[in-house]
Amino acid sequence: MKWRNGLNAIIGVWFIIAPWVLGFADVTGAVWTSVVFGAIQVIASVWAAYVNRPNWRVWQNWVSFLTGLWFILQPFVLSLTGNEGEAWTSVILGIVTAVLNLWTMWEGEKEHPTQGAGGKASA
Numbered sequence: 001m002k003w004r005n006g007l008n009a010i011i012g013v014w015f016i017i018a019p020w021v022l023g024f025a026d027v028t029g030a031v032w033t034s035v036v037f038g039a040i041q042v043i044a045s046v047w048a049a050y051v052n053r054p055n056w057r058v059w060q061n062w063v064s065f066l067t068g069l070w071f072i073l074q075p076f077v078l079s080l081t082g083n084e085g086e087a088w089t090s091v092i093l094g095i096v097t098a099v100l101n102l103w104t105m106w107e108g109e110k111e112h113p114t115q116g117a118g119g120k121a122s123a
Contacts, residue, residue: 002049004100004101004103004104005045005046005048005049005061005064005104006045006049007096007100008041008045008064008068008097008100008101009041009042009045009046009049011041011093011096011097012038012039012040012041012042012045012064012067013038013042014038014089014093015034015035015037015038015041015071015090015093016034016035016038016039016042018034018038018086018089018090019031019034019035022085022086022089023085023086024086027078029078030074030078030086033070033074033078034074037067037070037071037074038067040063040067041063041064041067041068041097044060044061044063044064044067045060045064047060048060048061048064048104058105061101061104061105062101062105064097064101065097065098065101065102065105067097068093068094068095068096068097068098068099068100068101069094069098070094071090071091071093071094071097072090072091072094072095072098073094074090074094075087075090075091
């Protein structure tokens with residue numbers, strides 16, 4: 001699971017530098033959202049890598065999952081569809097981020113079931 005969190009952190013770093021690499025640094029709103037959400041993804045992913053019992057209740061994975069959803073929507077919400085490189089990169093890496101987080105939470109749930117009422121593991 002830690003490799004998936006590590007990959008998500010690397011994707012977050014990409015989003016921090018993407019405005020300058022892909023040439024949309026002149027779109028202030030896009031720069032700020034890319035940098036801020038990229039940093040949030042890095043922090044949440046690195047933090048999630050150190051959680052002992054990852055499952056559906058690990059908020060760090062949910063935060064990283066939500067940043068993935070944002071990166072899927074970002075090119076359309078911020079009107080960056082004219083820059084096809086940015087649009088496709090954002091959508092594809094957003095999907096990868098979301099899928100990796102869902103996979104991590106699903107695998108963690110199998111290994112460490114969420115405790116239900118009465119202290120017994122739920123089926």
